[in-house]
Amino acid sequence: MALQPINPVEDPRIDHKFHRLRDGITYHYLYGEPQGGRSKATVFLIHGWPDCSAGWRFQIPLLLDMGFRVVAPDLMGFGATDAPDDISLYSLKRASDDIAELAKVVGAEQILLGGHDWGGFVVWRAAQWHPELVTHVFSICTPYSPPHKDYVSTEDLAKGPLPQFAYQLHLASGDVGKSVNDEQSIRQLLKAIYGGKGPNGEYGFDSRKGVLVENLPAIGESKLLNGKILDYYVKEYCRHGIESTLNWYRTRRINYEDDLALLDKKTISIPTLFVQATHDSVLKPEMSKNMDVFLPGLTRAEVVATHWALMQKPAEVNSIIAKWLEGQGFGTKSSL
Template identity: 70%
Template structure:
């Protein structure tokens, strides 16, 4: 099975497409197996600070298995619109709106049912989309992000940090507006992305820590990242420079808005469709412990784990692909040769 990742430009396996989705332009990658035949469609939803191309190692695997693949840039990222807040409500960056946009994009590409995969924020999106649109999502999988059921009580980020999730301290900083003061042009965006994807300074300096957030003074020191470099890094920098970093950080300003909309799902906490959770054993933010008890709410759950940090998709692509492809096979999905 091919592991040649999707190139950002000029890759014949995918097309860069746009569509107007609920009033906003979305950019998405569209891949169709050779010959144009497919039985099922997989949507792949990225997280922060990532793009649709974050799935560049998984898209070829899914195409090889005979799936059509749709990977959008989320609201505020890359080629997708970045509506300003205000005048727009912050809910435009919320989980329900993202779920509704996936459903609308599925209609646009002619998919009545989809398999839905997510990572990081995209993981939160796919779990909620399975709840908001159960008629659309037949199977769901998430890399790194466990399922967290809707709650009747509201917990602010400050309360979470003081309680069960101290490693979420960075989210308070990301929502504050401080990051934009340091990450504001192509050069600082480049250093920021290199650092977030594992680049370090000459003495091991880092520019991000879950308990501190962005360490701005270290940005100039950051060297190359093994996970994001070359043409792919250049592409990410250009895509992030379209809107700046602010719109992507709006996702961290939606906690209360998401909770308010989640209240309508309190009687739909159980996700009964087949689901896969791929744990990254060295993820310091979405730690493996966070997934304890998921089976109570996701009874048809399969688990897998990879020895990776948060960037499992690109750090351990063979292992992630092996888990996802086996799960799909176990669900009865065939290979391209059977089409």
């Protein structure tokens, strides 16, 4: 029998917790312990955009069932975590440091890290910034990219090797929030990003253009995000509005400058798992071809899915994660 995804509104398997960091920023996170309270290890799950901690709703039950303690934060600017104006607070290093502080809060001396989308970029860097803390990393869709000594702007990426990254220019521009600024427009944006289309096949998002604002009113239901879980996402995104979540797309130079301190730490030697989504239109398979050079402990897997593999193919993703964890000596799950 398949494990049921958590209900982020009310579910006995998880608690909603908050912690105020050293500088006053408050984080919200989902917290769960395995039955009996004794855990093998602690797993942090880091989401991306436009997602939240509930993006891991299909994986949290698996990890609890395998005997792990689970912590799934809302990243800075998302959900019930604070949304400050300072762009530097949305950097990969800052997120890594915040994870390290939250680990201390829950009493975890070491953690496993799982990431998706922006969360994937975070977990790779967290393993580099805090090697004493992170013992294993798994990333869904997001390949590892080593630090570079030369700065490459998003504009240059979009004009050159990664034209599908052009959408990031629109998301970073400040224009999206001018049109996506209330409950209904946020709802339509989420439906569009998660695969909803208009009556004539219209899309609300294009990787080379960004948000197609003119099409949003016509977007119909998404098969991946609908009903009560869509209602939950809309409520979470209405807390701060959409613009705070887009600060993650405004940090490329900040992340580059931070990365300069990691130029001699490009190799991540701990056990790692990368799960490629074969139909990801942004994080395309060819982007991961050189990862093995820097990840000697890498295990590769793939799932036939789009970027939203966590919820589109949860059984397959869970099976891959479970098999890898078992191979790392964490034992078997009690049920599936």
